[in-house]
Amino acid sequence: MGALSFLDRDHTIAKPGYSRWMVPPAALCVHLCIGQAYAYSVFNLPMTRLIGITDSAPNDWKLTELGWIFSIAIFFLGVSSAIFGRWVEEGGPRKAMFTAACCWAGGFFISAIGTSTHQLWLIYLGYGVLGGIALGIGYISPVSTLIKWFPDRPGMATGMAIMGFGGGAFIASPLSVWLMSQFKTATHVGVTETFIVLGVVYFFFMVVGSIIVRVPAPGWKPAGYVAPTESKGLITRNDVFVYDALKTPQFWLIWWVLCLNVTAGIGVLGQASAMSQEMFPGHITPVAAAGFVGLMSLFNMGGRFAWASTSDYIGRRNTYFVFMVLGFALYCTVPYTGTHGSVVGFVVCFLVIISMYGGGFSTVPAYLRDMFGTRYVGAIHGLLLTAWSMAGIFGPVLVNYIREYNVTHGVPKAQAYNTTMYIMAGLLVIGFICNFFVKAVDARFHMAANDKRGTEPVPANATAPQAARA
Amino acid sequence: MDAEHQETTTLQLVLAWGFVGIPLIFGVVQTLINSMKLFS
Numbered sequence: 001m002g003a004l005s006f007l008d009r010d011h012t013i014a015k016p017g018y019s020r021w022m023v024p025p026a027a028l029c030v031h032l033c034i035g036q037a038y039a040y041s042v043f044n045l046p047m048t049r050l051i052g053i054t055d056s057a058p059n060d061w062k063l064t065e066l067g068w069i070f071s072i073a074i075f076f077l078g079v080s081s082a083i084f085g086r087w088v089e090e091g092g093p094r095k096a097m098f099t100a101a102c103c104w105a106g107g108f109f110i111s112a113i114g115t116s117t118h119q120l121w122l123i124y125l126g127y128g129v130l131g132g133i134a135l136g137i138g139y140i141s142p143v144s145t146l147i148k149w150f151p152d153r154p155g156m157a158t159g160m161a162i163m164g165f166g167g168g169a170f171i172a173s174p175l176s177v178w179l180m181s182q183f184k185t186a187t188h189v190g191v192t193e194t195f196i197v198l199g200v201v202y203f204f205f206m207v208v209g210s211i212i213v214r215v216p217a218p219g220w221k222p223a224g225y226v227a228p229t230e231s232k233g234l235i236t237r238n239d240v241f242v243y244d245a246l247k248t249p250q251f252w253l254i255w256w257v258l259c260l261n262v263t264a265g266i267g268v269l270g271q272a273s274a275m276s277q278e279m280f281p282g283h284i285t286p287v288a289a290a291g292f293v294g295l296m297s298l299f300n301m302g303g304r305f306a307w308a309s310t311s312d313y314i315g316r317r318n319t320y321f322v323f324m325v326l327g328f329a330l331y332c333t334v335p336y337t338g339t340h341g342s343v344v345g346f347v348v349c350f351l352v353i354i355s356m357y358g359g360g361f362s363t364v365p366a367y368l369r370d371m372f373g374t375r376y377v378g379a380i381h382g383l384l385l386t387a388w389s390m391a392g393i394f395g396p397v398l399v400n401y402i403r404e405y406n407v408t409h410g411v412p413k414a415q416a417y418n419t420t421m422y423i424m425a426g427l428l429v430i431g432f433i434c435n436f437f438v439k440a441v442d443a444r445f446h447m448a449a450n451d452k453r454g455t456e457p458v459p460a461n462a463t464a465p466q467a468a469r470a
Numbered sequence: 471m472d473a474e475h476q477e478t479t480t481l482q483l484v485l486a487w488g489f490v491g492i493p494l495i496f497g498v499v500q501t502l503i504n505s506m507k508l509f510s
Binding site: 014015016017018019021022025026028029032164167169170171173174208212284287288289290291292294295297298301347 | 475478
């Protein structure tokens with residue numbers, strides 16, 4: 001309404017001549033910013049010294065208290081993407097991106113007040129709740145738009161955006177450390193000012209993304225692209241209403257496939273540094289372990305693009321079969337690399353595993369599009385991300401508690417992770433079975449052409465505007 | 471130019487990709503440099 005009407009979907013419909021290659025950078029503007037969440041830990045130690053400055057004072061926050069900030073944010077990512085998914089889909093990407101920008105920047109500003117007044121609940125509310133909502137809305141905001149612009153390469157398109165989420169930490173981590181060093185004084189750790197600067201910079205970046213994003217005109221298709229006229233295998237030409245998707249076994253099978261794939265990856269991602277040092281004492285130093293973690297992050301990011309792009313050629317289900325089979329083999333191999341002292345084997349195993357962890361995230365939007373059509377794919381993707389929240393709890397708990405149990409029962413530290421690796425391999429077997437049972441969605445769930453639900457018109461296989469170019 | 475036709479120029483594409491690509495490449499290079507410590 002009024003001044004904010006430029007955010008409406010109607011105002012974002014691309015005119016003929018708009019290049020679809022403007023959309024991936026628009027999506028990256030958002031995903032690179034919200035990907036900062038992966039680098040949030042750089043603030044943890046400075047925030048334990050807000051009062052003591054050089055060392056933690058008795059009234060300073062504890063690391064265990066600060067750990068909740070990230071957990072709350074990831075929880076609200078899943079909740080908000082599930083709740084606001086339909087609104088994001090029907091309101092359009094610009095409105096969603098702008099909302100995410102306001103929430104993300106607002107989260108930093110409230111957190112800045114929290115650090116300056118030393119009130120932790122404000123940071124839980126700011127970064128945790130508001131930032132988490134921004135993560136959820138921002139994560140799904142460009143997905144369906146990209147799929148509609150790239151019907152010929154949906155995996156590659158969503159892979160590019162979700163790669164940005166993995167890459168956001170690469171920018172945020174050195175930037176945050178540098179900013180804190182600039183604002184640090186003898187009486188101040190510089191976290192408050194860093195939060196404010198990050199809030200301003202991220203808001204600017206995300207608003208730029210919301211300005212340049214466009215949705216294709218109804219019936220648009222890339223030059224030379226011939227849309228299939230009927231469903232083929234798992235790839236449907238029909239749409240499924242967002243809440244009807246929940247009634248299909250396919251949604252829940254893919255939910256478990258994602259949850260299990262992420263559980264297997266997220267557990268080792270968080271413990272990679274400690275695990276590498278304990279499995280290879282004397283061979284991998286703390287400095288080398290930090291390098292290993294950095295290399296894993298690169299493969300996490302690269303895997304998002306590479307695997308999702310590969311899925312355009314080999315199919316989504318086959319891509320997840322590769323994740324499950326190859327992952328199973330690699331998890332079973334890791335204990336042998338430990339007993340044989342093969343650092344190279346260990347590193348290679350985990351780099352491939354972590355690339356498939358990232359690939360699992362980036363391939364799933366295209367998988368959903370194949371199963372449920374393009375109309376509500378963003379909203380359905382939002383509902384599916386609750387699997388991520390669940391995996392965020394399962395994964396680290398499995399790795400940490402099983403290791404602790406083994407160590408307290410006399411298992412040498414170098415072998416304490418072996419059981420976990422076999423359990424992860426077992427999870428992937430279950431994931432394989434779930435993926436195996438994914439079949440085409442029953443026709444009774446398909447939306448009719450005259451279905452009145454939602455506000456967006458059903459994208460019929462209309463003739464594309466001639467001037468639209470790819 | 472026709473108001474209903476908005477041709478995306480090469481400059482716009484370069485600016486848009488540069489806007490996100492330059493920070494991303496900076497971050498990747500920084501991470502790659504740090505990762506090399508694994509091999510030192």
